[in-house]
Each structure stands twice: as C-alpha cells, then as structure tokens.
Amino acid sequence: MITELGHFALILALFVALIQSxxxxxxxxxxxxxxxxxxxxxxxxxxxxxxxxxxxxMHAYVTSDFTVINVIENSHTDKPLLYxxxxxxxxxxxxxxxxxxxxxxxxAAVAMFSDNLPPAxxxxxxxxQGMIAVGFLLFILLTSNPFLRTFPPAPDGNGLxxxxxxxxxxxxPPFLYLGYVGFSVxxxxxxxxxxxxxxxxxxxxxxxxxTLASWCALTIGxxxxxxxxxxxxxxxxxxxxxxxxNASFMPWLVGTALIHSSIVVEKRDxxxxxxxxxxxxxxxxxxxxxxxxxxxVLTSVHAFxxxxxxxxxxxxxxxxxIGGSLTLYAVRAPALKGGGLFAPISREGSLxxxxxxxxxxxxxxxxxxxxxxxLDAMGGPKLSVGFPFFNRTFAPMMVPMIIAVGIGPMLAWKxxxxxxxxxxxxxxxxxxxxxxxxAYYVTYGGPVLAVFGLGLAAWLGAAVxxxxxxxxxxxxxxxxxxxxxxxxxxxxxxxxxxxxxxLAVSVAGFAASAYDKEAIEILxxxxxxxxxxxxxxxEGVTRIPGPNYVxxxxxxxxxxxxxxxxxxxxxRRFFPLQKQxxxxxxxxxxxxxDLYVALGESDSEGNWTVRVYWKPLVPWIWIxxxxxAFGGVVSLSDRRWRVGAAARSPRRRGAEPxxxxxx
Amino acid sequence: xxxxxxxxxxxxxxxxxxxxxxxxxxNHDVHELPSVMIDKPAPAFDLAGLGDPKPLALEALKGxxxxxxxxxxxxxxxxxxxxxxxxxxxxxxxxxxxxxxxDKPADSARLLANFGDPYxxxxxxxDGRVGLNFGxxxxxxxxxxxxxxxxxxxxxxxxxxxxxxxxxxxxxxxxGQS
Amino acid sequence: MRRFxxxxxxxxxxxxxxxxxxxxxxxxxxxxxxxxxxxxQLRCLVCQxxxxxxxxxxxxxxxxxxxxxxxTAGDTNAQAVQAxxxxxxxxxxxxxxxxxxxxxxxxxxxxxxxxGLVGTLVWLKRRQTTPAEAEPLSADEARxxxxxxxxxxx
Numbered sequence: 002m003i004t005e006l007g008h009f010a011l012i013l014a015l016f017v018a019l020i021q022s023x024x025x026x027x028x029x030x031x032x033x034x035x036x037x038x039x040x041x042x043x044x045x046x047x048x049x050x051x052x053x054x055x056x057x058x059m060h061a062y063v064t065s066d067f068t069v070i071n072v073i074e075n076s077h078t079d080k081p082l083l084y085x086x087x088x089x090x091x092x093x094x095x096x097x098x099x100x101x102x103x104x105x106x107x108x109a110a111v112a113m114f115s116d117n118l119p120p121a122x123x124x125x126x127x128x129x130q131g132m133i134a135v136g137f138l139l140f141i142l143l144t145s146n147p148f149l150r151t152f153p154p155a156p157d158g159n160g161l162x163x164x165x166x167x168x169x170x171x172x173x174p175p176f177l178y179l180g181y182v183g184f185s186v187x188x189x190x191x192x193x194x195x196x197x198x199x200x201x202x203x204x205x206x207x208x209x210x211x212t213l214a215s216w217c218a219l220t221i222g223x224x225x226x227x228x229x230x231x232x233x234x235x236x237x238x239x240x241x242x243x244x245x246x247n248a249s250f251m252p253w254l255v256g257t258a259l260i261h262s263s264i265v266v267e268k269r270d271x272x273x274x275x276x277x278x279x280x281x282x283x284x285x286x287x288x289x290x291x292x293x294x295x296x297x298v299l300t301s302v303h304a305f306x307x308x309x310x311x312x313x314x315x316x317x318x319x320x321x322x323i324g325g326s327l328t329l330y331a332v333r334a335p336a337l338k339g340g341g342l343f344a345p346i347s348r349e350g351s352l353x354x355x356x357x358x359x360x361x362x363x364x365x366x367x368x369x370x371x372x373x374x375x376l377d378a379m380g381g382p383k384l385s386v387g388f389p390f391f392n393r394t395f396a397p398m399m400v401p402m403i404i405a406v407g408i409g410p411m412l413a414w415k416x417x418x419x420x421x422x423x424x425x426x427x428x429x430x431x432x433x434x435x436x437x438x439x440a441y442y443v444t445y446g447g448p449v450l451a452v453f454g455l456g457l458a459a460w461l462g463a464a465v466x467x468x469x470x471x472x473x474x475x476x477x478x479x480x481x482x483x484x485x486x487x488x489x490x491x492x493x494x495x496x497x498x499x500x501x502x503x504l505a506v507s508v509a510g511f512a513a514s515a516y517d518k519e520a521i522e523i524l525x526x527x528x529x530x531x532x533x534x535x536x537x538x539x540e541g542v543t544r545i546p547g548p549n550y551v552x553x554x555x556x557x558x559x560x561x562x563x564x565x566x567x568x569x570x571x572x573r574r575f576f577p578l579q580k581q582x583x584x585x586x587x588x589x590x591x592x593x594x595d596l597y598v599a600l601g602e603s604d605s606e607g608n609w610t611v612r613v614y615w616k617p618l619v620p621w622i623w624i625x626x627x628x629x630a631f632g633g634v635v636s637l638s639d640r641r642w643r644v645g646a647a648a649r650s651p652r653r654r655g656a657e658p659x660x661x662x663x664x
Numbered sequence: 665x666x667x668x669x670x671x672x673x674x675x676x677x678x679x680x681x682x683x684x685x686x687x688x689x690x691n692h693d694v695h696e697l698p699s700v701m702i703d704k705p706a707p708a709f710d711l712a713g714l715g716d717p718k719p720l721a722l723e724a725l726k727g728x729x730x731x732x733x734x735x736x737x738x739x740x741x742x743x744x745x746x747x748x749x750x751x752x753x754x755x756x757x758x759x760x761x762x763x764x765x766x767d768k769p770a771d772s773a774r775l776l777a778n779f780g781d782p783y784x785x786x787x788x789x790x791d792g793r794v795g796l797n798f799g800x801x802x803x804x805x806x807x808x809x810x811x812x813x814x815x816x817x818x819x820x821x822x823x824x825x826x827x828x829x830x831x832x833x834x835x836x837x838x839x840g841q842s
Numbered sequence: 843m844r845r846f847x848x849x850x851x852x853x854x855x856x857x858x859x860x861x862x863x864x865x866x867x868x869x870x871x872x873x874x875x876x877x878x879x880x881x882x883q884l885r886c887l888v889c890q891x892x893x894x895x896x897x898x899x900x901x902x903x904x905x906x907x908x909x910x911x912x913x914t915a916g917d918t919n920a921q922a923v924q925a926x927x928x929x930x931x932x933x934x935x936x937x938x939x940x941x942x943x944x945x946x947x948x949x950x951x952x953x954x955x956x957x958g959l960v961g962t963l964v965w966l967k968r969r970q971t972t973p974a975e976a977e978p979l980s981a982d983e984a985r986x987x988x989x990x991x992x993x994x995x996x
Contacts, residue, residue, distance in 0.1 A: 203986065236896055243891035278673060285677075296688060312688045320681050327674035334670045345966045353966075357958045365951040371683075372947045378686040381943050383697055385885045387893070387936025394951040523864045601863070610864060697887065700931040766900065792904045799929040801887040801901060 004069055007057025008148035011098075014050035014105070015138040017043050021108075021131030025124035029196075037120050040127035041112040047134060048109035051102045055089075058098060058147055062089050068154040071095060071147040077160035077578060079549040087171035088161045093295060094147035096174060100291075101137050103175075103182040108134065111186055111211075118207060125193035126186070133185055136318045144311045163550065163576040163583045167233065173225040177249060180219025181287035184256060186211040188284035191277045192326050195333040200277060205267035208280065210637055212263065216256045217633035223249050224626035235584040235599040237517070237614045239622060242391045247370040248290030254363040255283045258356045265352050268414065269341035272353070274334040279356075281330060285323040286363075292319055293370075347417040351409030358402040365395045403457050403508060406501055407464025411471065425471055432463035444516060454512025462505035469498050496636025500629045507625025513618035520613045521601075533615035535596060536560050540568075542600075542609060550574040552585070555600045555609065559589065571600040571611075595619050699799055699818040706732075706807070706815050707797035711787030714764060714772055720787030722813060729816075729839035730759040731832070732807045733783070734795055737764075737771035739803040745822035749782035752828065758836055762786040765795045765803050808832065810839045862895060866903070868910050877910050880919055884909075884926065885936045893936055 021043035028036025061069045062085045065078045075092045076085055090099040108130040115123045141147070165171075190208045194200045226249070231239040240246065259279040265272045296312025343349040369386045376384055407429060411422035436459035440452045470476075472494065473486040520532040524539040531537075540556040552572040559566040572585035589596040594617045601610025701707075710721040733749065735742045753760050762783035764772035769788050776786070789795055798807065798815075806819040817835055819827060862881070868874040881895035886902040894902035905926065912922040926934050938944050 234896075235898075238892075238896055241891045274670070282673075289680075292684065296684075316681065316684050316688060319684070323677055324674065324681065327677055331667070331671045331674050335667050339969075342969055343966075344970070345963065350966070353962055357955075357962055361951065361955045361958050364954055368947060368950050371680075372944075374687055375683055376943060378683050383931060383933040384938045384944065384947075385891070385933050385936055386938055386947070387885060387891050389883065389937035390947070393937075394948075398951070398955060521862060521864050697931070697933055700928065766904075791907075792900075793908075796904055796908055797929060799931075801930065 003057045007054040010050040010053040017047045018131045018134035026128040029121040029124040037124035040124045044108040044112035048105040051105040055102045070149045073155045073158045076158040084166045094145045103178045126189040129189035129192045160578045169229045177222030183215025184284040187280040191280035195329045200273040202267045205263045217630040220630040252286040258359040271339040271341045273337045281326045344416040346419045348412045348414045362398045410468045429463035433460040448515040451515035458509035465501045492639035493636045496632045499632030503625045503628030506621045510622030518615040523608045550576045571598045701815045709794040714786035726813045729810045734765045734805045736767040737775040741822045742804045753782040766792040
C-alpha cells in the first residue's frame with residue numbers, strides 16, 4: 002500500500018515537473034506574474050512528492066517487504082537497520098530515485114531561497130530544473146522503476162553486497178549526488194541567463210553560493226569514496242583513475258574552474274560567455290558520468306545491471322539537455338558583452354590561467370577515460386589507460402596551477418605587480434627551500450619526484466599563509482591592528498585561504514605516498530613483523546560472530562622500542578548469505594602517518610598472511626579535502642551570499658521592468 | 665567567424681554523442697577483449713588426460729580442425745553452455761576437446777559425470793598455464809583451431825545457440841573442406 | 843558511484859585473496875623487485891584499472907607467477923612484458939603504448955594546453971588593443987548593481 006503510494010507520488014511528480022517546465026517559462030516570456038509563480042509551488046510540491054516516494058521505498062526496505070522486487074534483490078531481513086536504509090541507494094533503481102530526490106531538493110531550495118531574484122529569472126531557472134526532472138522521472142518510471150511488485154512474495158531477499166555494508170560508504174552516494182545534481186542549479190541559471198540574454202555581476206553573485214555548495218558536497222563525496230577504497234581494499238590504494246572515479250572527478254575540476262571564473266564575472270563583469278559555458282559543461286559532465294556508469298559503454302565491471310535500453314534513454318536525455326543548452330549557447334552567447342579590461346598579469350589573469358589549466362586537466366581526464374571507447378568504436382585495438390598515463394599528462398598540468406595558486410591571490414585586480422608579489426612571497430621561498438632540503442636529506446636515495454611534490458605543497462601552504470599575513474598586515478602594523486583586520490576580513494577571503502590550504506595539505510599527502518613501506522609475511526601466532534621502527538606481533542586470531550557475518554579477528558600487538566603502542570584488530574568477515582569474504586583493515590593513525598594492517602588468508606596449520614603498510618602523510622589527503630570543503634562552507638557563510646541579503650536593499654528589483662530577452 | 669567559436673562546444677558534443685551511439689550498438693560487448701592470438705599458431709600443450717591415461721597434446725590433434733573449450737566446475741556460466749556442448753558433440757559430432765581450467769580433477773570429473781561429458785578428451789590445466797598461454801581471461805572460452813594448429817576464432821563466455829549455428833558450425837565446415 | 847565498480851570487483855574476487863601473496867615471492871630480492879615493478883604496470887584483465895600487483899583476482903595471481911617465472915628464466919623486463927602482450931594484446935598494459943593509434947591520446951593533452959595558453963594570450967592581447975566594446979551600464983543597471991553591492995557588501 003505504502004509502496005503504491007510512493008509509486009503514485011513519483012508519477013504525480015512527473016506531471017508536476019511537466020507543469021513546472023512549461024508554465025513558468027511561458028509566464029516569463031509573457032511577463033505573466035501568476036504563471037511565473039507556478040514554478041515555485043510546483044518545485045515545492047515536486048519535492049514533497051519525491052520525498053514521499055523516497056520515504057516509501059525506505060519503508061519497504063525497513064519493513065523488508067519482499068513483494069517489492071527491488072527489496073528482494075538488494076535487502077535481507079538479517080541486515081542491520083542502517084544498511085537497510087542505505088541499501089535503498091545501493092542499487093541502480095534506488096540510486097536514480099535518490100538522484101531525482103536530490104534534484105527536487107535543489108529545485109525546492111531555489112524556490113525557497115530566491116526572494117531576491119527577479120521573478121522572470123527565477124521562473125526560468127525553475128522551469129529548466131523542471132525539464133531536467135521530467136527527463137529523469139521518465140527514465141525512472143519507464144526503465145528503472147524501484148516500486149515494481151512481484152507475487153507471491155519471496156521468502157527472503159538476496160542481501161546487499163557485503164562490501165557495501167560499511168558506514169563510510171553508506172553516506173558516500175548522497176554527498177556525491179548532491180554535488181552532481183547541485184550543479185544543475187548553476188546549469189539552470191546559465192540556461193535562464195542565455196534565454197534572457199544577460200549576465201551581470203548580480204547573476205554571478207546568485208549562482209556562486211549554489212555552485213559552492215555543490216562543490217563542497219562533491220569534494221566530500223569524492224573524498225569519502227577514496228577514503229573508503231583506502232581502508233577497504235586491503236592494501237591502501239586510494240585512487241585508481243578508473244572511469245567511474247573519473248566521472249566524479251571531471252565535474253569537480255570544471256566546477257572548481259566555474260567557482261573561480263564566476264568571481265571574475267562578479268568583480269569585473271567579464272568572462273561571461275566562458276562562465277556560462279563552464280556552468281553548462283559542469284552539469285553536462287555529471288550527466289555524461291551518469292551515462293557512462295549506467296549504460297555499460299565503458300569497459301568497467303560494475304554491478305549496475307546495464308541494459309542498452311537504459312543507455313539509449315540516457316543518451317537521449319544527454320542530447321536533449323546538453324545539445325539543447327549548447328545550441329542555445331551557440332545562438333545567444335555571442336551577444337554577451339564582456340566589460341572590464343585587464344592585463345595578463347593581474348588577478349583576473351591568474352584566474353584565467355587557473356581556468357585554462359583546470360579545463361585542460363579535465364579534458365585530459367576526459368580523453369584518458371573515453372579514448373579506449375573511441376578507439377574501440379573506430380575498430381581500433383583495445384587499450385587500457387591507467388595511472389601511468391595520468392601521471393604523465395594530468396599531473397604536469399597541475400604543477401603550474403599549484404604554483405600559480407600561491408601567486409594569484411597576491412596580484413591586484415586589473416593590473417598586477419608580479420615582481421612585487423614575488424618579492425612579498427619571500428617567506429614562502431624559504432619555507433619551500435627548507436622543506437625541499439629536509440625532505441631530500443631524510444629520504445636520500447628515495448624518489449626525487451616525491452621530494453618535488455612535497456616542495457610544491459610547502460610552497461602552496463607557505464604562499465597561502467603569506468598572503469593571509471599580507472592581508473592583515475601582520476608585523477607591519479601593531480599586532481592588535483592585525484587582529485582587528487583579521488576579524489573584519491570577509492568570510493569569502495577566509496574561505497579562499499582555507500580551500501587553498503586544504504589543497505596544499507592534500508598535495509603533501511599525494512606526494513608522500515611515494516614513501517610507503519610494506520611488509521607482507523605469513524605469521525604463526527607469536528610471529529612478528531618489523532616495519533618503520535614498529536614491531537607487530539600476532540597474538541592470536543579468534544572467531545567472533547557478527548549480525549550477518551562471522552569474523553576472524555586478529556589481535557596484533559604493536560610496539561615501538563619495546564613500548565606498547567596499540568593492539569590492532571584487523572578482521573576477515575565471512576558473509577554466509579553471499580558466500581563472500583571481506584577484509585576489515587585496522588588503521589592506527591597519528592595524523593602524520595598511518596600504520597595499516599590487513600589480515601589475509603590462513604592455511605590449515607594456523608598460519609596467517611598479515612599485510613602491514615606504513616604510510617606517511619596519507620591521512621593528509623582526506624584532511625586536505627575536508628579543509629577544502631570547509632573553506633567552501635566558510636565562504637558560503639559570507640554575508641554577501643546569505644539568503645535574502647539583498648532583500649535588505651531598499652529598492653526591490655522585482656518591481657522593476659525586466660529587460661527584454663536577447664537585447 | 666567569431667560565432668563559429670561559440671558553435672564549437674555543440675559540434676564537439678554532437679561528435680561525442682555520435683560515438684556514444686556507436687558504443688551502444690546492439691550485439692557489441694565492450695567487455696569482450698578481442699584475442700590477439702587469432703591467425704597465430706595455438707600454443708603447444710601436453711596435458712594429463714582426465715580419467716584417461718592418454719595425454720591431451722596439441723600435436724596429436726593437428727591434421728583436422730577441432731574445437732577447444734576451456735571450462736571449470738566452479739564456473740557458473742559454463743553450466744549455461746553445457747547443454748549446447750552436449751548437443752554439439754551428440755548431434756553435430758564435432759571434434760570437441762575440453763581443458764579443465766584451474767580446477768581440481770575430481771571436481772571436473774564429478775561435473776562431467778553429473779551433467780554428461782561432451783568432450784572427446786579432457787586435459788587437466790590445474791595451474792592455468794595453458795589457459796594463460798592462450799590468453800584466456802575467464803571461463804568459459806572456446807577456440808576453433810584449423811588442421812595446421814592455427815587459431816581461427818575465439819568465443820568468450822558461454823556459447824549461444826545463435827553463435828554455434830551461425831558462426832561455429834559454418835566455420836568448422838569451411839575449415840574441414842579446405 | 844565508484845562503490846559499485848569496486849563492489850563488482852569484489853564479486854569477481856569473492857575469495858578475497860589479496861595482492862602479492864608471500865608464497866609468490868622470489869628468493870632473489872633483486873628479481874623480486876623487478877617483478878613488483880613489472881606487476882604494477884600490468885592491468886589485471888578482469889578488474890577495474892587495477893594493476894595485477896594490487897589485485898586479488900585469480901588471474902592476476904597467475905600472471906604474477908608467470909612474470910616471475912619468465913624473470914627467473916632470464917627474461918628482461920621488456921621480454922616478460924612482451925610475452926604477455928603477445929597473449930593478451932596491449933590491453934594488458936596500464937600505460938598505453940605510443941603508436942599511431944594513440945597519438946591523439948598522448949599528444950592531445952599537451953597540444954590542447956598549448957592551444958589554450960596561446961589562445962588565451964592572443965585573446966588578452968587583442969582585448970588590450972581594441973577599445974572596450976562593452977557598453978557602459980545603463981542607468982537602471984548601474985543603480986541595481988550599486989544597490990546590490992552596497993546593501994550587502996561588507
């Protein structure tokens with residue numbers, strides 16, 4: 002009954018989205034206030050309906066309703082409650098529902114928090130979001146319906162893949178999807194702006210918070226996925242350049258470029274058509290990612306049941322959304338006039354460089370991901386494009402970018418003084434030189450590139466701090482004045498400092514992974530492994546029953562110079578239902594280095610394979626991501642973007658006559 | 665001229681969409697790895713026979729076109745093609761030889777006892793080395809080899825009735841005539 | 843979404859064996875080090891962009907053993923890799939070979955970067971010399987912008 006309610010709500014949501022995509026658009030063209038207002042109520046209703054659909058599917062999972070095919074295929078009565086809930090999006094149909102739910106959430110947020118938007122712009126933005134919703138709702142209802150029933154009910158479900166039964170992974174998709182789908186807001190703003198034919202500072206200011214919020218969610222989502230891979234796979238890998246990872250990384254790269262270019266639009270009234278293009282491309286890449294993952298065109302072994310019908314449907318959606326918006330772009334963008342002039346050496350210039358490098362980086366990832374597919378389609382040989390390719394092409398592009406990130410913020414708008422900026426960065430040179438020397442000395446004979454990477458991270462970190470000190474005039478005015486300046490700095494300035502600092506921290510983490518050490522031994526209880534000054538003793542392995550698995554839990558005593566550091570407990574879990582074994586690693590971190598222990602197989606004589614890795618600075622990778630996302634949130638909290646802030650302005654734009662479209 | 669620049673993204677995207685359309689074409693399995701061994705001599709093997717003192721050796725098979733099927737008792741898709749293999753050997757009488765890939769001989773024997781033995785002879789490739797030399801990356805895989813020992817065709821995954829009737833049998837017929 | 847890929851990867855390796863088992867290792871440390879280097883450059887054919895050094899798949903184990911046998915028999919690194927390419931094609935290489943079919947792949951990114959940088963510079967230079975083509979804000983626009991900035995800026 003509740004399932005049917007959810008199904009019905011989803012169908013209703015389709016019709017509401019249909020109205021949302023047509024009526025406000027006509028209303029905006031005809032300046033009909035009542036028709037424009039329909040967008041808002043539709044967006045809110047649509048959100049309520051998809052939320053209802055989502056909740057009813059969750060209900061089916063939680064109550065283990067085994068008349069619903071989706072529940073049978075992906076759930077089981079023995080599964081812990083948390084995974085019953087998160088199992089909803091652990092499969093193709095449910096994750097598409099989550100996608101649409103996030104989409105309607107974004108549309109509702111736009112509807113709620115857009116009092117300061119001109120009604121026509123708001124109506125058009127909501128209409129574009131309605132169109133996207135129509136596409137995806139049709140996709141769910143026609144090809145991937147999670148509410149289908151079967152009779153008689155199955156005695157029990159097939160269960161969720163044990164690898165997915167993990168708290169870190171359970172919340173990875175919601176963040177990722179919020180990021181992907183959040184970029185639809187920027188996309189809708191871009192399309193609306195193209196229809197209206199105008200992009201100005203105010204437009205950039207409205208788009209920025211949505212882009213920032215999506216970017217933060219995507220950053221966290223990607224970091225969670227990578228962290229999960231790190232602690233699950235049993236050898237500590239955290240990035241594989243596989244097509245599915247790349248599918249999430251590409252929108253991140255272009256989204257980062259978009260955040261930066263929209264600053265230029267806002268401050269300097271230029272780079273307009275480029276920013277519009279970036280907004281379209283960012284969301285387009287999210288859509289292409291969806292297509293790649295779910296259509297089965299890539300050589301990827303993924304558990305989503307792929308079916309050509311779905312692939313064709315998503316391809317049609319792509320052509321409609323991306324093709325349509327790019328056509329509009331080709332027609333309307335040439336009319337967008339850029340204003341502010343600037344010299345190549347200037348803040349704008351550095352942001353343009355950032356955009357060029359990030360876009361080329363994204364294009365490289367795109368090429369590496371899709372080239373095997375192209376070649377195959379052309380009848381060429383089958384190829385693999387793995388990490389060596391990306392290390393040789395993508396990484397070198399990011400080096401000048403990281404160097405530039407340190408310098409760019411020191412340059413003035415319009416015309417910067419590069420020499421002056423470089424002089425003011427003297428502290429950063431010293432810091433970089435010191436780190437280079439120390440790293441080279443400590444790791445003498447080790448990989449030279451890693452030393453270079455650490456130097457790069459040091460440069461960036463020191464430059465960011467120098468820039469901040471420069472801003473508050475530290476040591477040049479009395480300390481109290483500096484504090485006062487720091488307090489009055491806008492939040493967006495803090496946001497930038499944190500985000501760039503986070504990047505520096507992550508880069509250090511990436512670079513230091515070259516220093517990993519490993520020790521793999523077969524141990525009898527009592528046997529020891531030595532690694533990086535630690536001594537690990539296998540004390541014993543005990544069998545412990547879990548809720549839906551049986552675990553072999555090893556007790557491994559870690560000592561350093563004879564003193565106990567920790568007793569670690571890596572496990573091997575056997576899930577009888579799926580007949581699968583998973584490895585539960587044990588990680589001891591002091592935020593500088595990780596000691597990573599995984600339990601391998603055992604033989605009949607009670608010998609266990611134990612894998613130990615010592616990974617310096619590896620936690621910094623994810624700490625850096627969190628700092629980056631935190632920077633985004635801080636910037637988001639800036640009063641200037643705050644919801645309704647402009648409403649305090651005495652003159653309301655809404656009351657003013659709207660410019661004619663395409664002027 | 666300037667407008668053309670703005671057209672570029674659309675043109676690039678349409679090209680991309682075209683590629684996607686090609687990639688989606690039916691009956692095209694992107695996961696299938698084409699064999700580089702086609703038209704090359706089959707790697708030599710001399711395997712202990714399963715339940716048979718006579719070894720299964722490539723040299724002994726040459727002289728007539730034949731079919732080699734890599735299978736294993738632990739391989740689920742192999743069960744799917746098993747009835748088809750039975751038909752091939754019982755009705756079409758094709759020279760079908762089996763190689764038990766990375767399987768315990770007792771398990772292979774039990775499989776054949778339970779479901780029927782379609783093979784003229786079965787070789788035991790317990791360490792999978794012969795499979796590796798053939799470029800096998802999963803079971804089942806089926807190879808058609810001509811009388812000179814040259815690999816003519818590979819089928820990846822379970823055989824289908826369609827593949828057998830339209831490809832395997834005509835190819836064998838052609839090889840037998842020449 | 844990566845979770846699904848990795849999940850499937852585990853489906854294929856349901857035995858949950860791990861990469862590089864101690865039992866596989868060669869006694870000669872120099873040879874073993876070479877084997878590890880080669881392994882990290884070879885794709886596990888049934889996995890997702892994982893090298894055979896990292897993969898727990900059965901086939902990865904076989905190929906690791908194959909590489910070690912070849913090295914023990916006196917093959918150079920290149921010969922051992924070539925032996926695998928002969929069997930599986932260049933798909934087995936994580937680093938695609940530089941050949942006419944991959945020129946676009948290898949030379950595309952630097953070329954694109956070059957075009958991007960040069961194009962941007964030309965665009966900036968041209969903007970410098972031509973007078974601003976932007977129309978000044980209309981009175982109405984200026985007022986709105988002003989209101990926005992003033993009403994909300996710090």
